[in-house]
Amino acid sequence: MHDEPGRLDRRKIKIAARGAQERRRHARVPLQLHGRFWSEADGEHACRLIDISPGGARIVARLRISPDTRIVLMITSLGRIEGQVVRQEGGEISVRFNAPMRKRDKLADAITWRFNKDRLGLDEDRTAPRKPGRGRARILLADGVVIQANVVDVSVTGAAFECLERPRVGETLRVGEMSGRVARILDNGFAVVFDPPEAATGSPKAA
Template identity: 85%
Template sequence: MEGEHACRLLDISPGGARLMARIVPPDQTRVVLMIPSLGRIEGRIVRREGEEFSVAFNAPQRKRDKLADAITWRFNKDRLGLDEDRTAPRKPGRGRARIVLADGVIIQANVLDVSVTGAAFECLERPRIGEPLRVGEMSGRVARILDNGFAVVFDPPQAKTSGPEAA
């Protein structure tokens, strides 16, 4: 039973999820869940009953901690009517970017999204969080590691001065 199958998320925690589907995989089947706003999560089927089944996630503690934060935010965001927690709206990106790390290493990456304050990139390379870099004329630092790449927060623009004080 390979391939993609639609399912409905009934319940989720940092350790696993309960789902409903017309086609239920056998026990111990490895699955990859793509959950909107939470991303890609791997696990194994641990329990089945009718059209419902439970998945135990196979994720390191760091990913479980991030998942717990994301679940908490999503629950409270909807319940309390909050807006997204971004400081600037993001727009879908397109094309490729040339990213230069502080040590001179150049990364070619797909642009996932961009805003005035940052951008997200898809690539195999994962620089360290906090590592300084340049994207075109913009300088910044790595803010987060994503499943498929990393996100950058840009440095604030420097105020340009003119006249004798600038010398």
């Protein structure tokens, strides 16, 4: 029995993203987001996120809080996360999250989407706000052609786009602040691998 094209295409996307999913379970990502946190002893207070991973975060708050205190973080666009204070240095509080693997995987997707959203100039799909990786992107090819595409999947190392256009494998392009190249052609679009920061200077620049 042969797989349907759409099903095969989704499988390719999952395989391409599997390595990135493993890395983003542990990687700390700098995100400057505002939120609030609550503890039974201290009540509710405003805070600002410094960086975050699916396993923990650093926040800034105007409050002295004891290690091992259980708190609930509510961060804009990331939602509600339960955790435990590990330490506090000055105004910075380190928190370790208490979450099952499934919750951490969902948080990894949300963190990756929020981190890439502004850098890639993505317009979020407001009809599906709880599905990270959905949105619209403006892609600039090396020859100056601009493609408007739907985002199928995005990770720290690459992304998959859905559109009618099919650029060549290996062709350089730019998405927002990120440069990269076409890694493979899919049935409904194409997949891109981003350049590492030190390699980004040789890619086409947006007008």
